[in-house]
Amino acid sequence: MRGIRITLIVAVVLAGLFVAADRAAVYFAENKAAEKIRASQGLAGTPDVSIKGFPFLTQIADNRLDEVDIKLDGITAGTGDRSVHVSSFDAQLHGVRIDSSFSSAVANRASGTAHLSYEDLSKAADPGITVAYGGKDNSAGNRVKVTGKVLLMGQPIQRSVVSTVTVVGGNTIRVHADEVPAQGIPGLEQKVREKTDFDRQISGLPKGIKLDKVVAKPDGVDITLTGSDVNLAG
Known part of the structure; x- marks a missing residue:
């Protein structure tokens, strides 16, 4: 009985460590993805990127993320010879294909909204x-x-x-x-x-x-x- 109890404790500790490592990896990936999007799209601000799904590490192993949500306030979009200020931009991306360095990211489909005052x-x-x-x-x-x-x-x-x-x-x-x-x-x-x-x-x-x-x-x-x-x- 004591051996079973110890095994359960070890399993719980290992699971906790895995979850902590998984969440840390998500945090790192979200920041890296946000900076990459900002640079590649020429944005003045850095978007808020949220990677959904658990565990994250298995998604990375498959080079595919189930869902990525992007939110950005106050961007400027071109309108020919003019520009228009977009108050908010929210998008949900599904089936995002990535490489290990996040140098490329392509979503199978996307939906979202933009708001103009x-x-x-x-x-x-x-x-x-x-x-x-x-x-x-x-x-x-x-x-x-x-x-x-x-x-x-x-x-x-x-x-x-x-x-x-x-x-x-x-x-x-x-x-x-x-x-x-x-x-x-x-x-x-x-x-x-x-x-x-x-x-x-x-x-x-x-x-x-x-x-x-x-x-x-x-x-x-x-x-x-x-x-x-x-x-x-x-």
């Missing part, structure tokens, strides 16, 4: 344009209010339009006015649309990530992200 979306629009929440409707909540001034025959005219915001081509946000109140003034609708309707391509996200859909909320715009064969490093 209306202030930052306004900055990505043409000068003098402001974008705000457009309220709820029956079209999946993707309405925004766009306000700006135009010159018509030398006279400044301000208009606010309710616009629908959509995703085009997997990499572009489109803002298009549902209707422009022209009040019978010739040429006014075209002038207003030249300012309030715009497309902005979002670049700089990890290769393989696509914009899926967008929803306007009171505090900003939420973009759903999807992807396959997402290249995070290397």
